[in-house]
Amino acid sequence: MDEKIAPHKGDFLSDEQAMKLAIQEAYKGAPFVSPNPLVGCVILDENSKFLSSGYHHKFGEPHAEVDAYTKLSDQELHNAQVFVTLEPCAHEGKTPSCAKALAKMPLKRVIFGLEDPNPLVAGQGAQIIRETGISCLEYDGELKSDLEDTCEVFLKNFREKKTFVAAKVAQSLDGQIALANGESKWITSEGSREFVHELRAWYDAVIVGRKTIETDNPSLNVRHPEIQKENYLIVIDPQGKILNSKKSYKFLEIHKKEKVIFAVQKDVTTDYKTLKFTDLDDLLNQLWNLKIKSVFVEGGARTYSGFLTAGLIDRLHVFTAPVIIGSGDGLSWSEYFSIPALEHKLVLKNVKHKTFSPDQYLTGRLMRD
Known part of the structure; x- marks a missing residue:
């Protein structure tokens, strides 16, 4: 930058x-x-x-x-x-x-x-x-x-009447976000992670997939010395497995109940708010109706890939650490996304760079070429 x-x-x-x-x-x-x-x-x-x-x-x-x-x-x-x-x-x-x-x-x-x-x-x-x-x-x-x-x-809220979607990726030089067994703490530096907390506060809600919750047991709150804010947290859990689990999760202890939303595709009995959705576009429409103007997607690979495939990501925030994990034992953030030909590639526009030593951060608007 x-x-x-x-x-x-x-x-x-x-x-x-x-x-x-x-x-x-x-x-x-x-x-x-x-x-x-x-x-x-x-x-x-x-x-x-x-x-x-x-x-x-x-x-x-x-x-x-x-x-x-x-x-x-x-x-x-x-x-x-x-x-x-x-x-x-x-x-x-x-x-x-x-x-x-x-x-x-x-x-x-x-x-x-x-x-x-x-x-x-x-x-x-x-x-x-x-x-x-x-x-x-x-x-x-x-x-x-x-x-x-x-x-x-x-601008997106006014022009399209839709929720803005940003996604954050913390990856190795070879594009991996974790080992195949799910281990990912920590690929990027403390400086990168601190800035992620600021970015998290820029948006109205955080979105994560069920597997990220089960594997990392993250807090997903804003922990920044100068920012006091509690976002919505949306957990994409189509089968309601987390709600039916007896395991204790950090995010359920940290976030107020009214700030947690489970996105499901089946009927689930719970005290938490649920949104029954057909696809990600439908989910975003429901979030818009809840006056959630922007979301911050934080993984995992299936969630990232789903948003990429649906063409729903407006901005990408990428933190790249100078390490190599290897695709054999790694998990790429776009693991489940593919294009039929190079003419369909996605491109970052108006790219900005910054260093959070030793990591490199870049951000831009994500568009079809």
Whole structure:
């Protein structure tokens, strides 16, 4: 991933740098803003000197623009330039309209990254600002794909009325996630695993298959020093074997009962919530109806392969450790996925890299070639 921008007040920033910083700011709210979008904001003076930055911290709390401009005096806002990752909101909801607030300020211009995806209000925020004589333009530069990534969950939710699916894979250099006997602790480093806890908090729910529960007995909660959050946990257990088991599992002790959902394909008697599903697409539709806007798939091989085969993964997070396990005694994360010809291969787009020594992390949007 790109090196972070950390300007001091008064430092010069180009338009690209300002929007890049706004994107950087937006991700700070990733664990807490759902179902709202991630939004970041940067304010420069008329000479493009850095004044302040802000982001949407939490659902129901002030938006990014408010977080940025309340750090400044009226004098500092005179002829200021505002860079925000998403069109300022036109509507009044849990918080006042940001567009109306900006329109009342003596600004030079407003640059927004993406138009509001809600067709009922798209363009209205920009129009409110323009009507007061302030220049308000949609950004059209090299960071456009990064802006789409920042807002990807919200965009899919609005455009398709569907739950966003991310998947996390921790693998060896040769693509194995475990030994054939299920042993997998630990392939990747402590640094990688800590970042996984942050990623886990970015999404509304974690999805795992029954075999992962039986083999690893994982906790699957968010354990991060700066994040307090309890996600939904969805266990894909078609035959209800875990519910009928007398074995003690960590996740049942750690997670609140109302946050655990079993996805089954037969009638099961239990105090836990169950969803009877026909296929993964049907399961996601039911999760959408429960207002679960995004899910984080964490294995195992059959679960990954099922989502790959159905073409349901929107984003892939891959952690690769510099070790080789061997396919003879290993288990590939795509073990049960296949394509008839190379023309059907899946490709990562707008790929970003980062090192969690000694592991390499990459992420991108997963698409058909």
